[in-house]
Amino acid sequence: MIIIVKNGTPAEEITRISQELHDTWGLTVEKSVGQNKVVLGLIGETATLDPMQIQNNSPWIEQVLRIQKPFKRVSREFRHGEASQVVVPTPNGPVYIGEQHPVVLVAGPCSVENEEMIVETAKRVKAAGAKFLRGGAYKPRSSPYAFQGHGESALDLLAAAREATGLGIITELMDAADLPALSRVADVIQIGARNMQNFSLLKKVGAQDKPVLIKRGMSATIDEWLMAAEYILAAGNPNVILCERGIRTFDSKYVRNTLDLSVIPVLRQLTHLPIMIDPSHGTGKSEYVTPMAMAALAAGTDSLMIEVHPNPAKALSDGPQSLTPEKFDRLVQELSVLGKVVGRWSTPDQRSLVALGSV
Amino acid sequence: MIIIVKNGTPAEEITRISQELHDTWGLTVEKSVGQNKVVLGLIGETATLDPMQIQNNSPWIEQVLRIQKPFKRVSREFRHGEASQVVVPTPNGPVYIGEQHPVVLVAGPCSVENEEMIVETAKRVKAAGAKFLRGGAYKPRSSPYAFQGHGESALDLLAAAREATGLGIITELMDAADLPALSRVADVIQIGARNMQNFSLLKKVGAQDKPVLIKRGMSATIDEWLMAAEYILAAGNPNVILCERGIRTFDSKYVRNTLDLSVIPVLRQLTHLPIMIDPSHGTGKSEYVTPMAMAALAAGTDSLMIEVHPNPAKALSDGPQSLTPEKFDRLVQELSVLGKVVGRWSTPDQRSLVALGSV
Amino acid sequence: MIIIVKNGTPAEEITRISQELHDTWGLTVEKSVGQNKVVLGLIGETATLDPMQIQNNSPWIEQVLRIQKPFKRVSREFRHGEASQVVVPTPNGPVYIGEQHPVVLVAGPCSVENEEMIVETAKRVKAAGAKFLRGGAYKPRSSPYAFQGHGESALDLLAAAREATGLGIITELMDAADLPALSRVADVIQIGARNMQNFSLLKKVGAQDKPVLIKRGMSATIDEWLMAAEYILAAGNPNVILCERGIRTFDSKYVRNTLDLSVIPVLRQLTHLPIMIDPSHGTGKSEYVTPMAMAALAAGTDSLMIEVHPNPAKALSDGPQSLTPEKFDRLVQELSVLGKVVGRWSTPDQRSLVALGSV
Amino acid sequence: MIIIVKNGTPAEEITRISQELHDTWGLTVEKSVGQNKVVLGLIGETATLDPMQIQNNSPWIEQVLRIQKPFKRVSREFRHGEASQVVVPTPNGPVYIGEQHPVVLVAGPCSVENEEMIVETAKRVKAAGAKFLRGGAYKPRSSPYAFQGHGESALDLLAAAREATGLGIITELMDAADLPALSRVADVIQIGARNMQNFSLLKKVGAQDKPVLIKRGMSATIDEWLMAAEYILAAGNPNVILCERGIRTFDSKYVRNTLDLSVIPVLRQLTHLPIMIDPSHGTGKSEYVTPMAMAALAAGTDSLMIEVHPNPAKALSDGPQSLTPEKFDRLVQELSVLGKVVGRWSTPDQRSLVALGSV
16 A cells, blocks of 8 residues: 655654554555655555545545555465366366366256256256256245245255266355255355355355355455455365356346456456356346357356256246256357367367267 | 237137146236237236246247236335334333434444443444444454454443443344344344345344344345345344445445435335435445435435444544544534424434533 | 556666656656655656556556546636636526525426427426526437427527526537527526537537536546536636436336435535536436435535426426426425525525415 | 226226327227236337326326337347348448358557558558458547547548558547548448437438447447437438447446447347447457457357557557557457357458468
8 A cells, every 4th residue: 555645744744644554553654755745655464454544644645545456365476377276076076177177067957946857957967068067955036935945955956966977066055054964965165146245154165175166246346256255265265266147237128137258357367266157147048148158168268157957937946047958958069169279178078968969 | 927928829829828827837817808919917926936937938928027016015015005113122212213203313333343432432422312323243344354343242342332321232243143142232133235135144133023224235226125124024023124325336436335315215115114324334435424414314214324433543444434423413413403394303312412512 | 647666676677667758758757766666656747648558668567556636627626625606697687506605496397398388387487496497409319219309499489488587598409500599598508418428519518608517427437527527618618517417327127317416525525616416317206306306405416407397297208207386386395494404595586485375 | 018007997097098198199099908907008109108107197007018129220120030231342342241241350549640550550450351440530538638539630541541451441420520521531430439329420420321330338228229229220321330349337447348248149139230349448458358359259249349559558549458460460360260160250361361471
């Protein structure tokens, strides 16, 4: 943080400010004297200070400017410029998520409805090339009267699908009390957009071992999102994936959210963490999922999360944005063509896809 | 919800759609035949349905329109057009919050720092006319490295301030695990903006007896905010106060948030619940608090929440938006002049203020 | 603007950067050397530079920070902290708009429909205390098929209303070609929200003598709005009024725009120009106009613009947000009570209101 | 538009409403009687009506719903579901822009600075495969003190670049008075984001023959944007291209705007007009241009507009978002690989690129 002092500030006032900053916040002050202006550089723990608090110390202070990024462990510099990878052990073997690896597909329904539908969906998305099954046991719904997920019994169904297919499981945690039960099934724990700044929950998933997928809040800035991830890393868990799922803007007539794909190059510069894009929530309409998934892959995403439901018209939640398994097959086929030319496609997946005869 | 069917839809398709809607969601369909269009009205539980799910049932469906509000218990109609009041028992006697009552002042620091500061602040804001002391024991902070509140020990300090002054206590709950300890001290439990859609937490405060103050999320629509309140009422607790604290918009250079005062007349039409406005968070700068508090009172708010700190420049959080006790005295004096002409001022408060000699 | 140079930057690189900045943009560079950092202050015309352009000059530049406001003539400092006033000569005498004067009321229909309606409305709003009649001859409409205003013939009707009542006329200019005709009738020329950054038009109204009312663009930042006003002042016309009419946010279900009343204290600090608030466009619903007008007055606005139409249900545009003359009478009555206690009410207005017997 | 009437509305009130709607707006009313509700369908010119105006007609009206899109000539239905193409005659031959054609590249500097730089840039971007040179003669700048473009003399330089390379010219029109001069040089006339709702200007470019590129306003909804295009078509000019250049959201720390790529599939459904994406303005930083251009192509854009400047660090405007000619060569190379697999690449371009030896 630096302070710009007004022209004509008495030397003793500068001394007084420096003393005050030292006494109150333990900061060391480094003075730079120019012809017209004096600039004070503040050395010490400034990340938690509000520039206005500094400004309030003296009427001679013209402006206070923050010059450091508020996050540390998630920053690219923290790893000396290198990307990190999240390695998730699944029954089918470890899955690597990160910029040096092929794009990883996550697919499945919004919520787990019954055993047949979840196992069937898991088999279909596995055959198409997905590495993870997504499916909600606990669902955050705007209305208390809407279907809230089948809860713990849905976790058993996810376990069955995991056993049947070997896919890793990604499912959302809404309440810390559910963490033990959920951890028995989930390979990756999802923190939803609405809980992105539920700091109690972040601390708890930071204090356990499973990788965490953190969705961007509806109106979270990039800095706030990275700081939410920082909570998890600061609590001891380095395995975090950042998932963009659309932000709230002024126009939601045709899309439910505005999918912000520019986060891909922006996050690449700022952080070492892997990136996932969710074009299903990001647009809210199944017919927009394919073009936006293609765009995300072209822009460099490390992973894609796609809603797939065997019968979207009858889904208990989010039907309008779900693909049928057949449409998901076609999407993967299109992605594979693109993924190969940009060097982000895993050849074995293709083989299984061809084996299925769905291409 | 109503369905508009395309021109020329075969009669058997309409019958099929009606049957499908009945079988899948238990809806009764009421057909209205016009010259060019057929309109189907859906009778039954449509609040939890997404119009797109209906639309997916047939290519002959032109459009599906929701015509009912998604909330019930919080709606003004639920009380036949009458406002509700929240009555909070405090050591100084019951405090009434609602549109038939004088405006209620809530004041205090962002976070509880030590016993002297919180007791002293409580005495000062009580003398000025406040009915509640606000103060955070648990603080939601963007950074894991920022001061997170003194936690349970701060609750003891709030209890001391309550005993010393008789003021009611409003403090924020971030984690359901803290509810028992917090309930021993708080007269009103606050749910912060970041947890407005933490549905697990909403259900828990809905299942206990203390009144709940629910802050609007940074980018929550009016409907989402009312639905969050609906979660609390649906769980059994009718004592909910809605607090506007500024929304996120495209310009935050001069104000931290955009205080949306139009919620006052909008909420009045939609809901019976009492309204509180927080101009301190709503603007983020102490010099804007007075004009916006005046504006809120003129627009008809039932309550105001104001940050007051004995030494804002040294506050551990939110110093820049806090008033000193002296400035709070002057604010109350200005509010009293306006409050009297709009009929929302309580005379006895004035007496104590005069007694203090601060006017 | 200041440049923060990375630790360890060679002295010759700093010299090179300084030379480059001097040669390319004529800037003088003032070096401040601290223990770890070197800060370069740039002296000269930096208002038009993008910090990124500076940053591109050397990989040793860590950060470039703008420390000056981008506007000059509209800034409060330009008048040494004093507010300006706009004095508008009208047939009824000069009207003063500014923070030292009583609040000025502007009222009338969205668009001029016929002579009877505009003259009748003018008489009614004058009787209630308005100093200006507003009414559109040229209407900016989203649809090319919507009523676009009666154009030049409507200007004649405004002239008739002016003659009949002595009220000043405020009407919108959309096309520079209409300026001569419009100037013959208008006492204040309005630039609408959609043309706030139509810089050609701003230059033209800056080069003539009539006062200009500039509405804030739907998503204009405070800085952009002030810079638009700066265009007019820079072109030679110092008589500018700033009118807030609601901004675009994520929720427009219940209000058409979000009326941002915090601009009142913010603009007070930044600029000397007078402030007007338009709660009719700002909310889009007549039932919200009164509370928001009251709030604006309580927050310190210098002027209010209110839509009034003799028969809102049949208005050719903006009916839903228009008050009837009777409702406008009641609004003025409420405003007068508040205006008196905050010292912003003109007594003679009250007399004419009482004379009319409408209170 | 349809009206939903409250339960229990007297038959004579329905008759009265129908008569009123007929008399005031010439609408025919078609009544559909259900068991509990009566729905009135309105036949006639409802596009220009505000639902609230209808609602104001009777207290028995429960809700008024618009069921038609507000635009006509730009709608996909207007061409029976087929896309249109814009054919632009250039010295190098006609260029086709539309979904059946290879992606068209537009490149060049933000503003025309001098003859050497614009001719040199034109040669470089032509060699890389661009079909159009972009370059501003008139520049909309937030500040009146910023470089405003060289105006008419810059048009001569664009003419020289056109003659030297045969590229088509795209340049912005800010003032109708400049139309004759600009038309002598421009092959496509650009309407900038700030003038998207300058309806006077839209009418004028609609009344001439050159194709028009209309950029989306910073906070324009899809409907408003299409309505702006509708103004041009309604005035007689069917050759319109829609250009997305980023919208304004709550976070602009790392990107200047949020590039909304979901407009690509959304516009495809709604309109027959060709689509262009501008990732340079859309992100504001040159290092984000390549990933976002790739994403746009993968999502199906018909055209890309890229800022290219021979020396971005010294550009008079928008330097930070400009590519050097070398980086543009590499971008085109990356695009070509992707463009070929998605079937949107023109082979001859590739040949000239190879001839240049720049790949």
